Amino acid sequence: MNVIRLTSGQYHDIAGAGFTGRLTIGLTGDLDFEVETPGMESHRRANRVAIRNPEHDTEITVLPGYGHTQFPTGTKLFVALDYDSAGGTAHHVELPTFEVGGLRSFPVAAVLPRAGTVRFIAAEANSDSILDAGSAGVRSALRSSIDRDSLPEGRRRDVTVLLDVSASMQASTSPEAFDAICAFAAGVLATASGDRVLRLATSSSAIPMQRLDGVEDVRQLSSREFPRREVGWSMDFARLDPADALVVVSDDMPAEVMRHGGAVHLLTAREPVAPSRLSHTIFDQHLIAAVRDQDAAALAVPSRIMFDTLTRGEN
Incomplete structure (x- = not known):
């Protein structure tokens, strides 16, 4: 045979x-x-x-x-x-x-x-088969909403995950909330970016930008150790590719990021000070529980909002 x-x-x-x-x-x-x-x-x-x-x-x-x-x-x-x-x-x-x-x-x-x-x-097969249960639940809820597996080639976007490693971020975001944020981001990006380039940048100029191997690396950010002694943002925002969509994980949105010409979505544990027009997801106890319990009904709307923001509604 x-x-x-x-x-x-x-x-x-x-x-x-x-x-x-x-x-x-x-x-x-x-x-x-x-x-x-x-x-x-x-x-x-x-x-x-x-x-x-x-x-x-x-x-x-x-x-x-x-x-x-x-x-x-x-x-x-x-x-x-x-x-x-x-x-x-x-x-x-x-x-x-x-x-x-x-x-x-x-x-x-x-x-x-x-x-x-x-x-x-x-058919095209996803390469993110090692997502954990929480991220897979988010991806499943999103795919139910858009009724497709992923965007076709040509509409997927390169994404930079911009992680706040400042002292204020650590003080305002519980480990439980940060873990839910990472699981949620990985689940949405599994569909929104597919096999496109994923990068990680942080608020600290001392940490170089790096390319991630896949969405599973986004999920594992919650278990990585970062120095969190700096106050505010010291990174050079000129390093960001203007064509990339940005996923910002922070307790608020830096003004420099708000001037980014591309798609930007904020994942945060508290209400942002920035204007209400900012696309964001707040990880309160209800959403944290939804990620943990894989509650598709509770995850459908916030995952769809982030997806539409990153892809500009192209589905």
Whole structure:
């Protein structure tokens, strides 16, 4: 058997005038599902779906089964395609694991018939599969609100997380609130920025700007140690890329940041002194509990506000 493992967005060409394949679909928790295969013949038996003869470009879409309007938080989707080539060789094509929690449907693959071949393209898969439960709950709530996994390529934005490490920030923000802020930011950025560049800058000029490996590094900011002896902001704001969206974690918004030409969102544990037009999220006890308990209803609106601010409503 020839085993092919596709990565996110990768394709596999199947040679031959006709096409017959067998999909195997599974969800964590043995959840039931529905599958849509427009433009081709299909027959389902349990978790296997026979497909053949696609008539035009189409997508294979998996939906939650009976009793669910969306996939539960933390749900992972597994898909494989088996087919035999004209010479009788068996092929097993594995798609990447898809994180589908909070989504109402997910198009797992595109099927493009061409002269003499059928191109099978794996869907884009998130690379943030190691998010913890709190961040995954925020991401799930947001994806339910926008009804999609992430922004398409070209609309995702590079983001700089601007972290206040001043003494006043430490005095005004409890460890519980800071942990919730980091989990919330990671969950939203998993959808808003996808695989784009993430940077970390701090209020201190003594700490150099650094590139983060992914949203999981944003989540882990709450466990990192930073010197918190400085008063106010000493950083050089000219270092900030004017094209980046800014996520500011602080007890208030510096005036220099408010003059930033791009999208800016403040995550704070107290009401900001800045004007009310400032896009911000306040982490009171209610929101802290919502992050901890993965309360999708309570997280939907604040996560959507931050998402719309960072992406300027492009969804």
